[in-house]
Amino acid sequence: MFGLNKNSTTEENQTGMLARLRQGLAKTRSKLFSGIESLIGTKRAIDPALLEEIEARLLMADIGVAATARIIEALSSAMRRHELNDMDQLLDTLKARMVELLEPVTRPLLIPDDTAKPFVILVIGVNGSGKTTTIGKMTSYFQDQGHSVLLAAGDTFRAAAIEQIQHWGETTRVPVIAQQSGADSAAVIFDALQSARAHAIDLVIADTAGRLHNKNNLMQELSKIRRIITKFDPSLPVEVLLVLDAGTGQNALSQAQQFNEVINITGLVLTKLDGTARGGVVFSIAHTLNIPIRFIGVGEKLQDLRPFQAEDFVTALLDIRE
Amino acid sequence: MFDNLTGRLSQVIRELRGQARLTEDNIAAALREVRMALLEADVALPVVRDFIEHVRLRSLGEEIKTSLSPGQVLIRNVRDELIALMGAANVTLNLNTPPPAVILMAGLQGAGKTTTVAKLGNWLKQQHHKKVMTVSCDVYRPAAIEQLRLLAHANGLEFFSSSANQAPVDIVTAALGQARKQFMDVLIVDSAGRLHIDADMMAEIRQLHDILQPSDTLFIVDSMQGQDAVNSAQAFATALPLTGVILTKTDGDARGGAALSVRQVTGKPIIFMGMGEKVDALVPFHPERVASRILGMGDVLSLIEVVEQKTDLQQAEKLAKKIKKGSGFDLVDFREQLRQMQNMGGLNSLLDKLPGMGQIPAAAMNQVNDRELIKLGAMIDSMTERERRFPDVINGSRKKRIATGSGTQVQDINRLLKQFKQMQKMMKRMSKKGGLANMMRGLSGNLPRGYRP
Ligand SMILES: Nc1nc2c(ncn2[C@@H]2O[C@H](COP(=O)(O)OP(=O)(O)OP(=O)(O)O)[C@@H](O)[C@H]2O)c(=O)[nH]1
Ligand SMILES: Nc1nc2c(ncn2[C@@H]2O[C@H](COP(=O)(O)OP(=O)(O)O)[C@@H](O)[C@H]2O)c(=O)[nH]1
Ligand SMILES: [Mg+2]
Ligand SMILES: [Mg+2]
Numbered sequence: 093m094f095g096l097n098k099n100s101t102t103e104e105n106q107t108g109m110l111a112r113l114r115q116g117l118a119k120t121r122s123k124l125f126s127g128i129e130s131l132i133g134t135k136r137a138i139d140p141a142l143l144e145e146i147e148a149r150l151l152m153a154d155i156g157v158a159a160t161a162r163i164i165e166a167l168s169s170a171m172r173r174h175e176l177n178d179m180d181q182l183l184d185t186l187k188a189r190m191v192e193l194l195e196p197v198t199r200p201l202l203i204p205d206d207t208a209k210p211f212v213i214l215v216i217g218v219n220g221s222g223k224t225t226t227i228g229k230m231t232s233y234f235q236d237q238g239h240s241v242l243l244a245a246g247d248t249f250r251a252a253a254i255e256q257i258q259h260w261g262e263t264t265r266v267p268v269i270a271q272q273s274g275a276d277s278a279a280v281i282f283d284a285l286q287s288a289r290a291h292a293i294d295l296v297i298a299d300t301a302g303r304l305h306n307k308n309n310l311m312q313e314l315s316k317i318r319r320i321i322t323k324f325d326p327s328l329p330v331e332v333l334l335v336l337d338a339g340t341g342q343n344a345l346s347q348a349q350q351f352n353e354v355i356n357i358t359g360l361v362l363t364k365l366d367g368t369a370r371g372g373v374v375f376s377i378a379h380t381l382n383i384p385i386r387f388i389g390v391g392e393k394l395q396d397l398r399p400f401q402a403e404d405f406v407t408a409l410l411d412i413r414e
Numbered sequence: 415m416f417d418n419l420t421g422r423l424s425q426v427i428r429e430l431r432g433q434a435r436l437t438e439d440n441i442a443a444a445l446r447e448v449r450m451a452l453l454e455a456d457v458a459l460p461v462v463r464d465f466i467e468h469v470r471l472r473s474l475g476e477e478i479k480t481s482l483s484p485g486q487v488l489i490r491n492v493r494d495e496l497i498a499l500m501g502a503a504n505v506t507l508n509l510n511t512p513p514p515a516v517i518l519m520a521g522l523q524g525a526g527k528t529t530t531v532a533k534l535g536n537w538l539k540q541q542h543h544k545k546v547m548t549v550s551c552d553v554y555r556p557a558a559i560e561q562l563r564l565l566a567h568a569n570g571l572e573f574f575s576s577s578a579n580q581a582p583v584d585i586v587t588a589a590l591g592q593a594r595k596q597f598m599d600v601l602i603v604d605s606a607g608r609l610h611i612d613a614d615m616m617a618e619i620r621q622l623h624d625i626l627q628p629s630d631t632l633f634i635v636d637s638m639q640g641q642d643a644v645n646s647a648q649a650f651a652t653a654l655p656l657t658g659v660i661l662t663k664t665d666g667d668a669r670g671g672a673a674l675s676v677r678q679v680t681g682k683p684i685i686f687m688g689m690g691e692k693v694d695a696l697v698p699f700h701p702e703r704v705a706s707r708i709l710g711m712g713d714v715l716s717l718i719e720v721v722e723q724k725t726d727l728q729q730a731e732k733l734a735k736k737i738k739k740g741s742g743f744d745l746v747d748f749r750e751q752l753r754q755m756q757n758m759g760g761l762n763s764l765l766d767k768l769p770g771m772g773q774i775p776a777a778a779m780n781q782v783n784d785r786e787l788i789k790l791g792a793m794i795d796s797m798t799e800r801e802r803r804f805p806d807v808i809n810g811s812r813k814k815r816i817a818t819g820s821g822t823q824v825q826d827i828n829r830l831l832k833q834f835k836q837m838q839k840m841m842k843r844m845s846k847k848g849g850l851a852n853m854m855r856g857l858s859g860n861l862p863r864g865y866r867p
Pocket of ligand 3: 223224225247253299300302
């Protein structure tokens with residue numbers, strides 16, 4: 093309707109990120125949140141009131157006060173320059189501006205084949221964000237690319253966390269290195285690295301217990317884990333992946349900042365985007381920390397993982413449809 | 415962000431000084447700040463709008479009593495309104511039903527349901543000596559049943575076994591029968607996390623509810639949730655007759671605006687807050703605590719009132735002038751300060767209200783405890799006027815006399831004099847840099863002029 097995504101109706105895209113994101117929205121549409129198209133209406137004048145409604149839409153997607161102000165400022169200056177003559181132009185500008193903000197963090201996670209082995213993915217985040225499930229999904233994703241994978245049951249704290257990751261190991265048929273509950277997480281991960289090297293495995297994905305970023309002792313445990321990996325082999329390529337629940341509000345920025353201070357984060361995963369939460373807080377995270385967003389989670393099954401794409405993400409956030 | 419908001423609000427409060435009543439004009443700026451604060455705290459936009467409108471209508475035309483500034487009146491309205499909307503404290507579970515009382519947990523994935531089952535079970539067992547059975551009908555998430563089994567066993571709770579190849583309706587039917595047979599007081603039912611837009615899963619939990627007829631159906635919500643909390647809460651409240659809400663992960667540093675959103679949308683009381691991963695980390699809901707946290711200001715607001723109402727303005731002004739002139743801060747002034755601190759509810763209650771004071775080590779707090787204040791006061795009262803004005807004259811025999819008079823020891827007098835000397839030095843330094851004045855202004859924005867450098 094607005095001339096966006098005219099080319100996104102191909103077979104491939106239907107099962108792609110956007111299609112999966114839309115599925116969630118299409119199921120039920122809350123009365124509070126209707127798509128931007130409904131608030132615009134084709135004949136509506138482009139005026140400050142319209143900007144205010146767009147602002148509301150952005151705020152409701154968790155983009156936050158500051159980042160929303162930056163986006164709206166860009167729009168209204170374009171308006172003052174009389175560049176926005178119709179709805180198509182307005183939406184194009186809005187979308188382009190937002191995609192532009194996320195372009196620098198749109199860098200997929202690639203496993204190089206010319207580096208020391210194994211490649212290590214250390215998965216961290218607050219409680220319940222979706223770490224272990226994402227590990228299951230990534231296992232399947234990288235297997236499809238031809239890599240061999242080994243999992244480390246590094247969450248030795250939460251009840252049945254070990255059994256949970258072992259389940260994913262069984263479904264994807266990869267070895268899971270585990271010790272008993274309560275064991276030292278760093279030691280489990282060290283074990284896993286040794287085992288992977290002994291069996292020439294390409295990729296080790298390590299789970300960790302969920303922890304809140306304001307708990308100093310738990311955060312120190314993470315730096316210890318990071319040190320152990322370096323101690324095993326300083327030349328190992330390591331991806332430190334922070335898993336964020338898309339439903340999280342502005343606190344996600346504080347999470348990213350504080351995890352990043354303790355252990356350099358190299359990538360983000362945004363989970364649970366199959367719901368109605370839009371994960372807009374990544375705009376401020378991109379703005380302040382510039383950490384690449386590697387994947388999004390769109391469900392609880394193995395196949396519900398997609399590489400992050402700025403354009404589709406923004407389209408789903410604004411809920412613009414053809 | 416924290417300091418910014420406090421700073422911005424005190425700025426607004428200052429700007430509003432000296433006006434007679436609240437008008438559209440003089441509250442607009444303050445309301446804008448409040449709106450921003452609420453959004454930054456993740457209160458959902460529609461809820462923010464309602465809230466602001468509420469406060470605006472309530473405040474318009476309100477007359478300002480002499481002791482308060484318009485800004486204070488407005489901010490206090492904001493706070494009162496917020497606390498009122500958060501609902502009452504001390505709401506509890508509906509345990510007065512024929513046993514077994516059934517509690518059904520519902521919520522999004524990863525909200526904290528399973529952990530809260532263990533916490534609630536533990537609470538019922540410890541505080542109410544109930545016989546508690548737990549059961550999981552989460553047949554979807556890997557090892558979810560095992561998670562509850564381990565938690566139940568670790569905490570001496572009865573656990574009804576289930577397995578992932580059973581249907582949830584069958585599990586709860588059997589569990590209910592078994593709970594009756596074993597004369598359980600309470601049956602707590604854990605359910606799988608589900609998205610509010612997943613029609614099949616929402617139908618499933620409705621069905622579980624029909625079978626169980628729970629006395630409590632609780633919505634478990636993560637305090638880090640953002641704007642979407644209104645959507646999920648609304649959908650769960652529509653699908654199920656919720657009786658209450660439990661707010662989890664409040665041991666984090668999220669401002670917790672979701673609490674207000676969920677409360678507004680469901681109309682159901684928040685009963686408990688989860689404050690950690692351990693089973694004992696469950697506390698009854700404190701509306702004021704959550705309200706202050708949403709506003710991000712410790713209890714600065716109530717401090718504004720206390721300072722404003724209880725500080726003897728003339729005294730304070732006199733003291734400030736004196737310090738500024740550089741004439742000595744003496745024991746008479748010190749005594750006056752002690753008196754004022756006691757009037758404000760004691761040092762500890764004052765410190766409690768300052769943001770960030772939670773981090774002060776207990777040992778340091780003990781050095782300034784209220785008993786100490788009273789003792790200090792007694793010692794000064796036992797001095798002659800001359801001793802108070804010119805503490806240097808206090809020699810050994812005078813010390814003995816003062817100690818006897820105040821029921822203390824000579825070393826107490828020595829300590830007092832030492833503390834007083836330190837205080838004197840600090841006062842001098844602060845009057846130069848405007849330290850104290852800055853600090854007080856940061857707190858209230860409208861202390862008497864004399865306090866400013
Ligand atoms: N709908 C949906 N649910 C998800 C997604 N990712 C994870 N979940 C669910 O979220 C819940 C928590 O996921 P986990 O993988 O156990 O999260 P975690 O971070 O490992 O949790 P802890 O180890 O307990 O801190 C589970 O119920 C998952 O099934 C997703 O993309 N979409
Ligand atoms: N820090 C903290 N973690 C919590 C709290 N409540 C639950 N958790 C953690 O959050 C994660 C998800 O909890 P769980 O009970 O499995 O959630 P469920 O998926 O809703 O059953 C687990 O890692 C819990 O240990 C809390 O109050 N504070
Ligand atoms: Mg986990
Ligand atoms: Mg659970």
